[in-house]
Amino acid sequence: MVEIHGTPDVSKNQVEMGEGPGQARDEDRLPALHGVRVVDLTQFEAGTSCTQVLAWLGADVIKIEPPVSGEQGRRASADREDADSFYFIYLNANKRSVTLNLKDERGKEILRSLIRDADVFIENYAPGVIERLGFDYETVSKLNPRIIYAQIKGFPEDGKYAEFPAFDMIAQAVGGAISTTGEAGRIPLRPGPTIGDTGTGLHCAIGILSALYQRIRTGRGQRVSVSMQEAMINFSRIAFARWAMTGEATPRCGNQSLLSSTAPSGVYPCKGGGPNDYCFIYTSRSPTNHQWKRLLSIIGREDLLDDERFSSPEMRFKHQDEVDALISNWTKDRDKLEVMRILGAAGVPAGAVMDTKELVEDEELNRREAFVTVEHPVRGEVKMPGWPVKMSDSYVPKVAAPVLGSSNEEVLTQYLGLDKDEIAALREAKVI
Template sequence: MPNDDSQAAGGMQQRPAPARAQGGALAGIRVIDLTQFEAGTSCTQALAWLGAEVIKVEEPNRGEQGRRASADRPDADSYYFMVLNANKRSVTCNLKSEKGCELLRRLIGKGDVFIENFAPGAIERLGFGWEEVRRINPRIIYAQVKGFAEDGPYGNYPAFDMIAQATGGVMSITGEPDGRPLKPGVTLGDTGAGLHLALGILAAIIQRSRTGEGQRVTVAMQEAMVNYCRIAFAAQLISGRTPQRYGNQSMIGANAPSEAYPCAPGGPNDYCFIYTSRAGEHQWERLLKVIGREDLKADPRFADPHARYRNHVALDAIIAEWTRKHDKHTVMRLMGDAGVPAGAVLDCGELVNDPHLRRREVFVEVDHPVRGRFVIPGWPVKMSASHVPVVAPPVLGADTEAVYGELLGLSADEIAALRAEKAI
């Protein structure tokens, strides 16, 4: 997410380069990463997991602000930072120092992508706006994520995830019909905007292969949220009315059942979501067979999807009477085996310990030099010819010597002198 810190990077520890598969889809692509918090870091982590070399450029003393956000101990980077920065390299660079700025210019000259998500105007004040970076490297893909479009009425406003969700339509359609707008538990505004930006960067890389030229790629978090609300806008076109909050019901058409039904033993997440398609009666009839209520086929209250929606309160009570007798996993299995769409409400603890998801590397155990071994979410995109192992995020400045020495050709003495001058 955009932030109010105009610096970018520094540190002292060294480590080998992160493991990157030789056949990684983005092998050979180098990303100069000045992102902080979540929106930008989600984008660069996705690129790293696709095989790009991501060099995270950080302020020398503190690093990016996410390292200390929600920290539980003073001697270690936060887990918030950890889950957003795997597979990256970290170098330090003081952008308040002219020598530090010169180092960044040299990195830009070696890069394919430059990405930042500082507060509006911050990167320009540092001297690394689009025109300047393009002058240094005409082939660079210059990527930015901000809260709002720079040419709009809110262009200078700071933003975080929930601001984007509020202003992009998401909160207006989330919640119970008679309740207040709610922010969804997932950080759509941040990670959602970051993944939109990653898609734009990939397209720009492909276009550059034809034209030889770089370009600027921008995503406004507000506008990314609008894109997530397309079905709501379809509902608006159908009805001519602004979509309201519908709880767990579909907003684009009357449908029932469509609800999270309570299951045994009655814990906070002991629910299973059951849904049947409006496209025909086959899923509805299968559901009735599973719950032993085929007599309801003849009930006029439930004769068709519209009738079921009008009487969904009564229908929900009937289904809930059955689901309460079973645990959520049994409900999902019985419904799924019968061809009825159903999903147990799985909490984060259940997911992280799921052996199937572990096998697929949706969750991966990493080994960190300070935190030790712990589990983080991995990359959900699986490619038959590109596999990049997930490795722990870097401690601050872990790759300073390696990157400046190998990539920029600086000697150990030159690097030591830059440290003494606080340029890194």
């Protein structure tokens, strides 16, 4: 039997495994993580990305925040004094907010009570903070031996940099990503996507889900820890494959593959002349040259099919200036989407360089909920990226990130049985 906690309308009998196929039940239509309760002490992006994934999969994520100020991300890059930042809103959808003063023993006791019946506890405070608050792994696991205790830190906890703070760009620097990004002979660059933060959060979510699954068999919880540095190393496996081949540090290769070079492999200017009016065009390193031959046919240069300069990926790379001139002469008279459509239909890899405005206004992506519109209690309608994983038997509607403390009464009544007078007293004492 799968034993889970959470919303009180789901009994353990409703989530038993082993029932025969074809027995339609209302429970079959519940989200994948329905009934899983998460006590969330995360902030900024790495931890909040992890718990947002769990919320989008149906878990009940209870975000614990300091009274008055709330999680630091609420004010990070804020554009309005009266509203949470879009930074916060984009990372905390589908959660509930409970405020607790964890410097007050009454606040700590409320947190202990929530932990006792939770499935997951997660934090990504600076090194040493959670221990000083009295919620280290040993203490929390004694309160609830079944709990999955997850932590995200910048560096390995037993390493020489364990006490150092880290943000996304720091993780990308120390994990190898920045060293391989940019053009040869130029300064290293931080990649645009925040893989140091969100990427580490997704690694942690995988660990949590695996631990929940293992708990079905063992009945025990466990600790899940991820360092941002090590997550970046995992993202950079192809760069390390280059090192394995050469024994040298992997260089910056611009738009080329880190393993070996070919041409074309780059962005080509398209009609319009805007900052993103380019299309990335690539032909594989296959010795058959089939994609290159298709490309020559499309641009009307079949006369070059037997040209020795372009006879292999290696030769084309040696003559990449000529290759680039051939392709640019064709792309410059067509817009980037037309270039992508023509080449893609012919089996030549091509991708228009789409900017954030173009993507957020794309009808198909909105239909598929790659972007969703939620109703925020202060900002009104907010469009934000959705959850890209589609599941045939699990769907969770997207709701806006919570206003600070908006779930205090709901959670403390639902899960701890406190009455209105007790909650009012806690509020008066600034515990919540």
